[in-house]
Amino acid sequence: xxxxxxxxxxxxxxxxxxxxxxxxxxxxxxxxxxxxxxxxxxxxxxxxxxxxxxxxxxxxxxxxxxxxxxxxxxxxxxxxxxxxxxxxxxxxxxxxxxxxxxxxxxxxxxxxxxxxxxxxxxxxxxxxxxxxxxxxxxxxxxxxxxxxxxxxxxxxxxxxxxxxxxxxxxxxxxxxxxxxxxxxxxxxxxxxxxxxxxxxxxxxxxxxxxxxxxxxxxxxxxxxxxxxxxxxxxxxxxxxxxxxxxxxxxxxxxxxxxxxxxxxxxxxxxxxxxxxxxxxxxxxxxxxxxxxxxxxxxxxxxxxxxxxxxxxxxxxxxxxxxxxxxxxxxx
Amino acid sequence: xxxxxxxxxxxxxxxxxxxxxxxxxxxxxxxxxxxxxxxxxxxxxxxxxxxxxxxxxxxxxxxxxxxxxxxxxxxxx
Numbered sequence: 001x002x003x004x005x006x007x008x009x010x011x012x013x014x015x016x017x018x019x020x021x022x023x024x025x026x027x028x029x030x031x032x033x034x035x036x037x038x039x040x041x042x043x044x045x046x047x048x049x050x051x052x053x054x055x056x057x058x059x060x061x062x063x064x065x066x067x068x069x070x071x072x073x074x075x076x077x078x079x080x081x082x083x084x085x086x087x088x089x090x091x092x093x094x095x096x097x098x099x100x101x102x103x104x105x106x107x108x109x110x111x112x113x114x115x116x117x118x119x120x121x122x123x124x125x126x127x128x129x130x131x132x133x134x135x136x137x138x139x140x141x142x143x144x145x146x147x148x149x150x151x152x153x154x155x156x157x158x159x160x161x162x163x164x165x166x167x168x169x170x171x172x173x174x175x176x177x178x179x180x181x182x183x184x185x186x187x188x189x190x191x192x193x194x195x196x197x198x199x200x201x202x203x204x205x206x207x208x209x210x211x212x213x214x215x216x217x218x219x220x221x222x223x224x225x226x227x228x229x230x231x232x233x234x235x236x237x238x239x240x241x242x243x244x245x246x247x248x249x250x251x252x253x254x255x256x257x258x259x260x261x262x263x264x265x266x267x268x269x270x271x272x273x274x275x276x277x278x279x280x281x282x283x284x285x286x287x288x289x290x291x292x293x294x295x296x297x298x299x300x301x302x303x304x305x306x307x308x309x310x311x312x313x314x315x316x317x318x319x320x321x322x323x324x325x326x327x328x329x330x331x
Numbered sequence: 332x333x334x335x336x337x338x339x340x341x342x343x344x345x346x347x348x349x350x351x352x353x354x355x356x357x358x359x360x361x362x363x364x365x366x367x368x369x370x371x372x373x374x375x376x377x378x379x380x381x382x383x384x385x386x387x388x389x390x391x392x393x394x395x396x397x398x399x400x401x402x403x404x405x406x407x408x
Contacts, residue, residue: 124355133360134376292402293337312338319341
């Protein structure tokens with residue numbers, strides 16, 4: 001246990017400080033190369049550097065490699081390779097806007113290392129009722145999980161600080177759940193995800209200095225999904241992801257097709273004169289979590305909406321932790 | 332507060348996941364097919380997969396109904 005605690009402290013510090021120190025350099029480099037996009041929700045429409053994925057993947061890979069030196073487990077390698085592949089998928093999408101089907105298909109391919117390395121257990125655990133053995137079906141769940149987690153985090157990355165802040169909260173919930181279930185090594189990998197997200201949040205929070213881009217959002221989402229599979233906390237992870245899944249559910253049920261969000265003309269929210277956001281009255285616009293938060297109420301600032309999303313995520317995180325306790329109870 | 336009904340929806344999602352888990356473990360998992368030799372596992376898995384997909388579709392339908400019920404006033408926007 002002592003070795004686990006020492007390793008956790010060392011890799012956590014490396015994960016946090018790598019991203020914390022690297023991101024300002026990345027911002028300067030991106031600004032120098034004119035790799036910036038307009039922040040439409042901000043007064044004056046400031047130009048913001050994008051993508052922040054490279055600093056996130058650097059923090060994850062460096063700290064993950066150190067963790068592997070402490071605990072040479074195939075599971076850690078599988079998570080890191082899948083995360084790195086998801087980063088590359090996002091980077092391609094950052095450089096060239098791809099069609100709506102590109103990300104799901106490419107993310108499905110990113111799940112292959114988990115399957116090839118056999119870093120999964122084909123039993124799916126449910127709270128209160130026990131496990132289901134699904135040896136033939138489970139590989140399909142592995143692929144679906146990476147696609148869903150990658151895309152849901154990407155789809156919630158619509159406001160300053162939301163994707164990284166969301167991942168700090170949801171990641172903390174599965175880290176605590178993994179500790180409750182005594183899966184300490186994977187809990188440490190999850191801790192890396194939390195600390196890299198936390199360090200990035202410092203620059204991503206309102207008013208943000210860098211956007212994660214697809215490379216950042218897919219890196220965080222795919223790593224979260226890989227941890228859920230390898231750590232055997234698939235159901236718990238899905239619960240902690242509640243607001244993001246709800247957002248994707250609302251979007252898909254209103255659009256009735258898979259579509260790249262940048263391709264949608266009608267926006268779900270509008271800007272007021274004092275740069276607050278209000279729900280649009282355009283019936284053709286998609287229904288999203290942010291639109292639902294704003295519907296029927298007063299316009300809110302970007303920061304206020306972010307805090308509502310964080311409160312929802314904390315609620316989901318608490319439900320996820322309760323679920324982890326329920327895993328030990330059998331009816 | 333803003334989004335208070337969303338808490339209710341997330342809680343409903345959680346309950347549905349737990350009930351779904353119960354159905355999967357207690358009803359779906361014990362299904363076994365025999366008499367087809369080495370294909371028994373494939374046949375029983377295929378049947379479980381079809382039922383699981385059916386359950387997922389049912390769950391999405393229920394969630395959609397719950398969403399419309401909880402957010403009936405907001406969704407008129």
